[in-house]
Amino acid sequence: MLFAEPVSRLIEELNKLPGVGPKTAQRLAYHLVKASKDDVEALARALVDVKSKIRYCSICGNLTDVDPCAICSSGSRDRSLLCVVEQPRDLIAMERTNMFKGIYHVLHGVISPINGVGPDDLRVNGLLDRLKEGEVKEVVLALNPNVEGEATSIYLTRTIKPVGVRVTRIAYGIPVGGDLEYADDITLSRAFEGRREM
Amino acid sequence: MLFAEPVSRLIEELNKLPGVGPKTAQRLAYHLVKASKDDVEALARALVDVKSKIRYCSICGNLTDVDPCAICSSGSRDRSLLCVVEQPRDLIAMERTNMFKGIYHVLHGVISPINGVGPDDLRVNGLLDRLKEGEVKEVVLALNPNVEGEATSIYLTRTIKPVGVRVTRIAYGIPVGGDLEYADDITLSRAFEGRREM
Numbered sequence: 483m484l485f486a487e488p489v490s491r492l493i494e495e496l497n498k499l500p501g502v503g504p505k506t507a508q509r510l511a512y513h514l515v516k517a518s519k520d521d522v523e524a525l526a527r528a529l530v531d532v533k534s535k536i537r538y539c540s541i542c543g544n545l546t547d548v549d550p551c552a553i554c555s556s557g558s559r560d561r562s563l564l565c566v567v568e569q570p571r572d573l574i575a576m577e578r579t580n581m582f583k584g585i586y587h588v589l590h591g592v593i594s595p596i597n598g599v600g601p602d603d604l605r606v607n608g609l610l611d612r613l614k615e616g617e618v619k620e621v622v623l624a625l626n627p628n629v630e631g632e633a634t635s636i637y638l639t640r641t642i643k644p645v646g647v648r649v650t651r652i653a654y655g656i657p658v659g660g661d662l663e664y665a666d667d668i669t670l671s672r673a674f675e676g677r678r679e680m
Numbered sequence: 681m682l683f684a685e686p687v688s689r690l691i692e693e694l695n696k697l698p699g700v701g702p703k704t705a706q707r708l709a710y711h712l713v714k715a716s717k718d719d720v721e722a723l724a725r726a727l728v729d730v731k732s733k734i735r736y737c738s739i740c741g742n743l744t745d746v747d748p749c750a751i752c753s754s755g756s757r758d759r760s761l762l763c764v765v766e767q768p769r770d771l772i773a774m775e776r777t778n779m780f781k782g783i784y785h786v787l788h789g790v791i792s793p794i795n796g797v798g799p800d801d802l803r804v805n806g807l808l809d810r811l812k813e814g815e816v817k818e819v820v821l822a823l824n825p826n827v828e829g830e831a832t833s834i835y836l837t838r839t840i841k842p843v844g845v846r847v848t849r850i851a852y853g854i855p856v857g858g859d860l861e862y863a864d865d866i867t868l869s870r871a872f873e874g875r876r877e878m
Contacts, residue, residue, distance in 0.1 A: 486743055486745040488726070489745075491729070492727065495722055498719065499712075500708070508772075509698065510699075514697075514731075515743060519731050522730070522731045526727040526728050528686070531690070532690045532712060532720070533717045545683070547684040578682065
């Protein structure tokens with residue numbers, strides 16, 4: 483019997499987090515045992531709130547606490563320019579550049595036969611419905627520059643072009659094989675500027 | 681406005697944890713948004729429980745949900761052998777060796793003039809009171825092998841010897857300058873076996 487039950491349960495729960503091994507979980511647990519009650523309860527509350535208040539925007543698929551999300555309901559965004567990203571974190575990376583003033587569509591994945599993910603598993607139909615409304619003039623694909631991202635970009639291009647919307651993709655300013663989420667803002671801005679016709 | 685408020689608040693709270701920077705906090709938050717409601721609530725509950733149920737054992741100072749702790753109230757521990765450690769995590773490291781069958785005293789710190797920690801800030805008086813009861817025949821010092829740990833070991837030896845109790849310390853099998861918490865079990869076991877008279 484090494485730990486008191488509440489401590490070992492906390493270690494166990496922390497250990498489930500990505501990148502948190504048993505040693506780190508133990509460290510964090512000790513920190514939390516010593517931390518102020520207010521701080522720990524604030525964290526617990528933030529956890530509960532994020533599950534009860536956060537959902538996906540019914541229009542773009544971004545994480546939001548209001549539906550439609552702040553970007554979809556904003557009056558100051560360019561509704562003729564739509565950027566397609568894989569995950570909400572990629573949307574955040576784009577927003578951080580302060581370059582892009584259009585709207586978004588989050589696929590929540592990419593086509594990946596190995597993982598059994600096909601076009602029907604992504605939010606592609608919702609995207610086509612939005613495009614058919616006619617307001618969007620250009621779709622900018624900002625998927626990760628890897629095999630799945632490429633395959634998905636090609637699939638989307640083939641699917642979107644018949645609707646009569648211009649399709650571009652962000653330039654290979656972002657390092658090939660890298661993760662969009664970790665690109666620095668300048669590289670990502672350049673990539674956006676250098677987007678090319680598909 | 682990058683994140684919905686509940687998400688940015690969770691990122692902020694996670695960012696307060698030791699070793700969790702903004703990028704890691706963001707990663708963890710995304711993971712938690714996607715994780716099952718049950719898992720996230722289990723983590724939140726574990727956090728609240730650890731603050732409401734865990735206290736320090738009034739005898740040895742270990743973390744516990746019952747007072748006295750399971751080790752202090754156990755009938756199968758050798759009450760003539762008492763091991764002094766700096767932190768509850770060091771007690772766990774000792775327990776993990778399965779070598780030590782005695783009881784513990786957790787100082788919750790070491791003498792450190794630089795940090796303004798003197799003997800009165802540690803649980804030394806409680807230790808002396810326990811020793812005066814006469815049941816303990818040997819005190820094994822298992823403090824970290826650094827300057828503060830050494831100074832504290834010397835101070836404790838001088839304070840305990842007049843009470844008439846044997847004082848030993850674990851051998852330098854543990855790497856000098858290292859952290860007791862990270863010693864592997866075998867090294868720590870050897871160090872315990874090779875303890876020497878002070």
